[in-house]
């Protein structure tokens with residue numbers, strides 16, 4: 001008998017290890033032969049730990065399972081039980097998705113190359129090995145894939161720049177510094193299907209002529225880092241990495257590096273400085289990292305999801321991927337639904353879903369049962385959306401038009417107890433804490449921003465235009481998006497929730 | 511020289527040699543030193559600087575830039591509480607205030623008995639089961655006051 005209990009850190013955070021211990025103890029007590037597979041997460045975090053068993057009708061799910069449920073599940077023969085959910089694939093959350101990047105996540109044993117290949121793994125790379133580098137890059141360009149790390153730059157065009165550069169060494173750097181609040185897609189794929197990321201990096205190496213890759217992950221992700229380290233070791237032993245990719249291609253190897261708790265190191269040039277062993281200070285562009293990146297050499301810097309989506313594009317073809325989506329946002333996006341929600345987790349779907357459908361239908365409203373007040377999309381530099389903007393379809397341009405950004409597709413829901421002045425203050429405080437210090441509007445502006453919000457909180461309404469001016473200065477005068485985009489959460493809070501700013505003025509006056 | 515210092519110099523030398531050949535080895539070296547000692551001892555700076563052929567000021571600049579690196583020992587347990595938005599939406603501020611009260615310390619401080627150091631963290635990728643915490647590298651979700659009290663009792667017998 002096979003029992004699946006995720007090793008994903010959200011499942012662990014909700015007690016998966018205790019469930020596994022209970023399963024093993026119960027199997028031993030009953031003298032049953034049980035194999036426990038530690039899969040990734042299916043992304044239904046509200047049902048974690050989600051336990052699955054194999055059956056003739058496919059995998060059957062139970063959740064959320066606590067250690068106390070385990071004996072009862074054995075008694076019921078993993079049939080009828082209060083925690084029974086039916087076949088996993090038939091659950092509405094699963095059925096409504098288009099899982100391309102996350103097709104294997106939660107399904108396979110993340111550290112089994114056999115499982116990986118049995119579910120389509122390496123098909124994209126095998127096809128790429130028969131193509132010219134130009135054709136690989138063209139395939140990625142034609143797919144319409146844009147960077148999933150936030151800026152949305154076309155991945156194929158970036159690759160083309162690196163491919164066209166002449167140098168003795170080129171690098172592929174995977175940006176796994178996923179620092180945005182509300183995001184966990186990178187973590188989930190690294191824990192649930194790390195070979196997909198490795199495969200994507202190898203294909204990138206073939207496309208641009210690089211033989212060395214780095215994954216820059218974060219110290220806040222100890223579980224993901226352990227899975228990645230083991231996956232790289234297994235990939236080397238298998239010959240996927242090493243002197244000749246699968247014995248058919250050129251050399252490619254990957255080194256895992258761990259950051260040290262600086263949000264700004266997610267910015268690509270700060271990341272490169274950090275990789276080189278320096279302070280994570282942002283570099284001025286130009287030069288583009290594509291031409292002068294790691295150690296001054298041409299470097300592809302791509303987000304985890306951008307790279308992990310490359311295999312399916314190579315496997316199924318550019319037009320298959322491009323046919324999903326809306327406007328200039330092609331393909332699928334793993335929405336990460338978080339914060340105060342009834343159903344939180346990862347939902348991969350074609351671009352275009354409205355924010356209202358995401359928050360009201362998918363997430364089912366708030367966990368507290370109170371009305372939704374605001375939704376922050378795109379991490380700490382993303383705007384707060386009020387219900388009035390819930391018709392916004394999910395896409396890069398569509399969000400920009402509404403004064404926001406999709407960023408890494410994190411969606412954080414707040415109920416009506418949220419104080420938007422406090423959220424604006426936090427945005428400034430975060431910028432002040434994480435500023436790399438290179439430019440004054442960010443380094444000093446964010447500190448002034450906190451002080452200005454505090455003045456507003458004390459009832460000084462005259463400080464409101466000062467806050468607006470300060471945001472303009474930060475927007476215009478910052479070198480990177482930390483200082484440049486902190487005005488998004490601040491100004492959206494002020495614009496869409498003015499009562500929270502004036503109310504404090506009134507309250508203080510009374 | 512005290513015997514302890516000679517021992518640690520030996521250990522730091524081993525760490526440095528183990529990282530020879532890496533491109534840009536400083537961050538991995540600092541992580542390894544901190545993993546071995548619990549912090550970056552001041553004595554380590556000249557050794558690292560000399561081995562990597564950079565100035566001491568440069569090494570110090572790097573150590574002070576990154577939130578993870580500490581120049582003083584931490585408590586026996588490190589409790590990291592997420593302070594970021596998704597956790598805020600689920601009451602992280604309240605839980606953090608409770609932690610500071612229960613431990614009688616502020617952020618970045620260690621309890622007088624040396625048992626717990628309290629650190630803020632900005633997102634653990636557990637935003638769909640917020641508020642989140644990391645205790646000595648172990649992840650915890652949906653952390654409320656009761657769960658926190660149980661945890662503190664566990665690490666502070």
Ligand SMILES: Cc1cc2nc3c(=O)[nH]c(=O)nc-3n(C[C@H](O)[C@H](O)[C@H](O)COP(=O)(O)O)c2cc1C
Nearest residue numbers: 147148149175177178179266267268302303306481
């Ligand atoms: C302050 C700041 C933080 C960032 N953090 C991340 C991050 O954690 N992960 C990421 O992939 N990109 C992040 N980015 C975007 C990167 O600079 C860069 O655009 C991205 O890694 C490029 O990869 P992509 O084209 O595949 O998205 C950040 C940018 C800024 C300004």
Ligand code: SF4
Nearest residue numbers: 436438439442480483
């Ligand atoms: S905006 Fe802030 S984080 Fe970005 S380069 Fe300037 S000081 Fe550094």
Ligand code: FES
Nearest residue numbers: 151267479480481
């Ligand atoms: S991320 Fe584009 S300029 Fe800073």
Ligand code: FES
Nearest residue numbers: 592597634636637
């Ligand atoms: S915001 Fe707290 S874990 Fe992501």
